[in-house]
Amino acid sequence: MSCELYDDLLDDYVDGVLATGHGSDGRFAAFAQHLAVCGHCQALVADLTSIRVAASTLDEHIPPPRLWARIASSIDEQQRLPWWQRQLGGAYSAWVPAVAAASIIMLLAAGVWSAWQQRRVETAQQAAGSLSDPVSVPAEQHYEQAIAGLQLLADAQNATLDPETRAVLTKNLAVIDRAINESRAALVQEPASTLAQESLLDALETKVALLQDTVALASDSGWTPEDAPGAAKELNQ
């Protein structure tokens, strides 16, 4: 079979370009001869033609009348704003969850840094012979605070995620929670274990990142029942 020789002509043929644009091209004539006897290419051309015809007759989506009213109103609002606010656009409401999440993360970063500094001092004190509580992991408190804040935001917006995403998210959170619990159990067994402490902080950090993504995704998600299964499956591949 020499079908592959004509791969580049197939779409032009389906689009009707060959008949007008390549009429004098010898390859077009060769392809026409090949097509007359090749069942594989005949089926391909028929299928692609069906798709093309259906695509050109898809139903029109009509924007609701309120859309222009919203745009006109936003333009009016923008024109009343000072120039520097106009440059930022009018999407303030969409920013709110993201800004809240970002604030929590900044507070978390500051807290973890401060805890890390505190830990360095404690380690130095331990090395110098003074006693301190080896079980305490100060950074953990900051992660817990961030998680609590993000969890509230995520719970509030959870309903906007499609069920399939929500199910995977719940499952992933359960896996992370299991890792957190296992790390805590390991710390109870071996309070001075650096590995267990690092595992706990890693798991907490993963949970913060997951919740942060959830909040961001939920804020721009517009799930409708009919589009969920296929899209989610595709993204999982």
Place this chain on the structure above:
Amino acid sequence: MRTADLELAARCRAGDAGAFEELYRQHARRLFGLVVRMIGSVEDAEDLLQEVFLQAHRKLSGFRGDSALGTWLYRLTMNHCLDHLRARHVRMNRLTDSLDDDASEEPMAPAPVVPAAVSRLDLERAIKLLPEGAKAAFLLHDVEGFEHREIAQILGISEGTSKSQVHKARMKLRTILRR
């Protein structure tokens, strides 16, 4: 056509209240359909098209008439759609990458051929499964009727890439519709 576009853009810039509405009326229908199919949600499409027209209103001063006003609007729209999809996909991938390794692929059940008359509903569903680049080129070419030269301008790609993306889309749709 270009002269009419330049005049309309100039009227918008001059603050002619009716001019921007005229621009909206000329293009909103086709753009709305494109956005709905690109991002798969009517509600999101409203928000996104609102952002597109607000950005168009702010950026009209930069329109020099190098391309048709419609092409310029399509470019703004597709940039918004692709940004929206990429941001959503990055987040979705991070969320849905299973932390357990028990995800299994559904086996594909092949059927002989695509039905001679493809149902529009089936095609709408299949389009949602296309990768974003192929989907964009397919929608612009097969649904909106643009030529590859124009799609290249709108998407900022070469004509050859536009052709290969449309081909990729059609072949993937064929596979999906044969299931």
